[in-house]
Amino acid sequence: MRISRSVLSVTAVTALALGTATALAAPASAAPGTTPEKVCGSGYKTVNSAAVGSRGTVYLTYNAATGKNCVATIRSTPGTATDMSAWIYVPDTEAYDEDYGQYTSYAGPTYVYGKAHCVDWGGGIGNVNVQITGSNCAAMKEHRVTTTG
Template sequence: MARLASAALLATTLTALPATATAAASAGYTPEQVCGSGFGRVNGGTQPATDHKGIIQGYVYLLYNARTGENCVVTIKSNFVGQPTLTRATLFRQIIGQNPDKFEDEGAYKYYAGPVKAQAKGRCVIFHGLITNMRAGERSSASSIQAFGGSRDYGNCG
């Protein structure tokens, strides 16, 4: 009887693990939660981060707070969740006639990079994100996965 109960408990635990990891990745972190109160997604502000095979590894989000004039970028992983892998969120604020201002958060993160916030009322922005399977200090190799996403042109010129 004790063996049967142990086997049932082990089977339940093993079955529940993937659902728990998925729930933590999707329900636990939305871009609105990461950026904070008052931020909402902008039109075209949800972009997949895809690797060289076209596989989506996560998403890069651009949000805007109309009250404060701030933009916010966050990159949320859908693969390598819970593993501290190189993840980046970048925001470029356009300055006419000059190089853009760059705001960035990069590190070995388990779930997401960001929030990266910048005041950009009346200015256009570009946003980018990176998700990899590389751990801190690890060099790129043939088995490395690097997924990029974001905007190509300036937009959200609030």
């Protein structure tokens, strides 16, 4: 019986250590099939998006219950870690959040309170960056810029 308990104890400690290492890993290690709703969390729905060249898409989501916007940049094909970013800014309130780093699947989530405000947002993968200004402002036309370099 002691052998069984010892084996179970070692197995439990190993599983706990692996689980802790996984929990502390960068959030961009997501499996294929990652969605902006999975990255941003429960209650967020996609309200806008922009292609980041052929490398992926940056998404603007909104949670009507909290009034918060979230941005996530998701690669088309996860792979070797590369520079990625996601950011959001509310000019009226100067609220800003960003995530930048070397990721394998996605950057973000980034959050700001944006209810009844225009938002600027964007993201990048490698050397391709997208910036959207004046977004989700009712009749105002947004402006999109994609840069490579």
